[in-house]
Amino acid sequence: MSFSIVVDHVSFGWPDGTMVLDGLDAAFPAGRTGLIGANGSGKSTLLKIIAGELTPGSGSVSVAGEVGYLPQNVPLEGSRTVSDLLEISGKRAALHAVESGDVAEEHFTAIGDDWDVEERARAELDRLGLGHVGLDRTVATLSGGEAVMVALAAQILKRPAVLLLDEPTNNLDLDARRRLYAAVSAYPGVLVVVSHDRALLDLVDQVAELRDAAVRLYGGNLSDYEEQVAAEQEAAERTVRTAEGEVRRQQRELIEARTKLDRRNRTARKAFENKKVPKIVAGGLTMKAQVSAGKHRALHQERLAAARGRLTEAELAVRDDAEIRVELPGTAVPAGRTLLTLPLDRPDRPDRPDRPDGPDGTPGRDGLKALDRLDVRGPERIALLGPNGSGKTTLLRRIVEHGAHVPVGYLPQRLDVLDDALSVVDNVRAVAPAASVNDVRARLARFLFRGTRADQPVGTLSGGERFRAALAALLSADPPPQLLLLDEPTNNLDMSSVRQLSQALAAYRGALVVASHDVPFLETLGITRWLRQDRDEGLAES
Structure with a gap:
């Protein structure tokens, strides 16, 4: 087998001395590879090293061809435009200059053979469901999902020989996910994707598992990998039983x-x-x-x-995957008690003909009841659905700003509630000043931050680790939240952590509002109300 990416004895550590990769060897063949592993195992760091975003402390990486890289968090700051994110602003400016009569040599050099760059960019955006996004629109006005898809379009336009995707389905609605699946299936080059999305991982040709500081390749997709691991585990457990008998x-x-x-x-x-x-x-x-x-x-x-x-040797072959133990605070609220009353602005659309009224005569759409006010009562479980850019995150922020009748806990999509310069312990102590250090460490151990891991600066954490730290801080707050607002909570989590989180939230006795595109996850929470946010028609209830 020939390999397109070869990682030779690569080591990488953060400035504080925390080692992420230590003498790692790995090789990725042609085709589509799903890179999986527990949160914090170093998957994102490995992709950044392959992409040249990080420099290893030792070892080397060789790649056959140009590399494209879609990071886990697409920058949304400043005045950058969609054109900037697509990396075509220079060529567009040169094109417009030539069209206006300026025939300076540097314009033709900038354009090269790419005279149809605007048409190709708009066609790619349209193929990815972003036909409504203009090239001069500022990136800061995009939703998280729209930003991801624009960044994906940028990579596809560059046509790299090797494309690296880090959790590309984070923040994507169902339609956007289907479009991304199609783009991944059609990609002609070498592709390595880090993801916890089962549907995406079932499209790959092989699975590479990063575990115990080593990468092991399994032929086939995620389902094939799980069958192989289950067979290996069964054999390992039989060997353990035989060894115990001996x-x-x-x-x-x-x-x-x-x-x-x-x-x-x-x-x-x-x-x-x-x-x-x-x-x-x-x-x-x-x-x-x-x-x-x-x-x-x-x-x-x-x-x-x-x-x-x-x-001992047989026991080492048996997987012992640590899982977070989320213990939610005692936050029971009486049934029917009003926790939140939020007035809503119904979009004024005089250009749109009236839709059929809802069952109670309220103007609605497709059988949905349009809402002029959002009332949340204890202990409701509300799922907030809607396409990218429809305003789900904006609605959650409005709830926080408006205030509720009970303590509110908010976990934003971008997990920017933590201070990167502080340790995990200090971030939790900031929201629970009355708790002792030992108590805080005991709580963090349930989220897999044990010993020196709890002293690690938040800025050095992986996406999944950052989520665990943010969730630990949220649930340790004093007073504890009786209304939880979660924005895409399964982003960046490995599968075992998603399962553990759903079990914990299912046992939560307060009210819950969850914005998510992960319908299987939502269905595990015992949702009592399904709401849909639409960019043009506001909030409605099914």
């Missing part, structure tokens, strides 16, 4: 050897005491028994040690 057998034989020695000693002593044999003969018998039993005991001890060694 340890127990060797322990029994060692006990039996000791029992025989004691019996022989007692027999020799009684024979001497009863004057059946002379003292010298009894002593000889005792010595002979001790030597013989000693040899047997040493042999059994050696066999027991070997059996325990085989058991």
Whole structure:
């Protein structure tokens, strides 16, 4: 097999001494590869090193061809435009100059052979469902999902030989995900994608698992990988049971050897005491028994040690994946108690003909009841759906700014509630000043921040680790939240953490509003109300 990307003994650590990768070897073949692993295992760091965004402390990386890279968090700051994000602003400016009659040589040099760059850019945006996004629109006005798709369009326009995607389905609505799946399936070059999206990972040709500081390749997609791992685990567990049985057998034989020695000693002593044999003969018998039993005991001890060694080796082959243990605070609210009343502005659309009214006569759309006010009562569980750019994040922020009748906890999509310069411990202590350091560390251990990991600066955390830290701070706040607002909470989480989070939220006794495109996740939460936000028609309830 020929490899398009070769990682040779690469090590990387942060300035504070935290090692992320230590002597890593990896190789990625042609085709589509899904790179998976637990949060914090170094997946994003590895992609950044391959893309040249980070420089390893040691080792080297070789790539066959130009590299394109879509980061996990697309920058939305400043006055950058969509054209800037697509990296075509220079060529557009040169085109417009030539069209206006300026025939300076530098304009033709900037354009090269790319005279149709604007048409290709608009066609690519349209193919990805962004036909409504103008090239001169500022990036800061895009939703998270729109920004991701524009950044993907930028990479496709460059046609790199190797394309690296880091959690590309984060923030994407269902339509955008389908378009991304189609783009991934049609990509002609080498592609490596980090994701927890099952549908996306079922499109890959092979799965590379980053685990225990090593990368292992599995043929086939995610479903094939899970079948292989399940078979390996079953075999490993059988080996453990066999090794445990061998340890127990060797322990029994060692006990039996000791029992025989004691019996022989007692027999020799009684024979001497009863004057059946002379003292010298009894002593000889005792010595002979001790030597013989000693040899047997040493042999059994050696066999027991070997059996325990085989058991340890077998246990190491069994996966022990740590999972977060989310323990939500006691935040029960009485059923029916009003927690929030938020007036809503219905979009004024005189250019649109009226839609059929809802069941109660309220103007609506497609059987949905349009809302002029959002009321949240305890302990409701509300799912907030809607396409990218429809205003879901804006609505959650309005709730926070408007205020509720109970303490509110808000976990934003971009997880910018933490201070990057502070440690995980200090970030949690900032929202729970009355808690002792030991209490804070005990809480963080449930989120897999143990020992020195809790002292790590937040700015060095992976996306999944950052989410765990933000969630730990949110749930440790004093007073604890009785209304939780979560914006795309499954972004960046590995599959085990998503499962653990859904179990914890299902047990939460306060009110919950979750904006998410992850319908299978929402269905695990016991949702009681489904709301839909539309960019043109406001908020409605099914």
